[in-house]
Amino acid sequence: MNTVSVRRRVDASPERVREHVRDVVPFMEAAGFDTVELEGDELRIENRVGILGIELTLELVDDEDATLAYEQRDGVFESMRTTYHVAPDDGGSEVVAETTFALDVAVVGDFLDTTVIERQRKKELSAQFDYLEALGDT
Numbered sequence: 001m002n003t004v005s006v007r008r009r010v011d012a013s014p015e016r017v018r019e020h021v022r023d024v025v026p027f028m029e030a031a032g033f034d035t036v037e038l039e040g041d042e043l044r045i046e047n048r049v050g051i052l053g054i055e056l057t058l059e060l061v062d063d064e065d066a067t068l069a070y071e072q073r074d075g076v077f078e079s080m081r082t083t084y085h086v087a088p089d090d091g092g093s094e095v096v097a098e099t100t101f102a103l104d105v106a107v108v109g110d111f112l113d114t115t116v117i118e119r120q121r122k123k124e125l126s127a128q129f130d131y132l133e134a135l136g137d138t
Helices: 014-022 024-029 114-135
Strands: 002-010 035-039 042-049 052-060 068-074 077-089 092-103
Touching: 002 114, 014 024, 014 077, 014 092, 014 114, 024 035, 024 042, 024 114, 092 114
Parallel strands: none
Antiparallel strands: 002 092, 035 042, 042 052, 052 068, 068 077, 077 092
């Protein structure tokens, strides 16, 4: 398993940050995905990584310790899970996102490797944190 973790302090209350994280469609769109569709607990995203288009079907899952958690149900990974945690931090919030994944080599082949996935995922998570910072306590 591989892990990508991003942490950032946001100048907004934990309640406000959690509200924006749980507003799943705009929060996922902030990552830069080309398509984001939510139906019940099923989330479908599409994104281009280099010359490869990636489609994932994710399921929002209950995780009492996380503000938001989802797992891949169908896609290029053997397994993939992402969690977001929000905690108070000196008048603001600390947000931690962590994605653990294993690549399905038979599906991905030579187009992607863990380095490409890790770099892309850090970019997506950072863009989501930029979105949270821009919203602040408004």
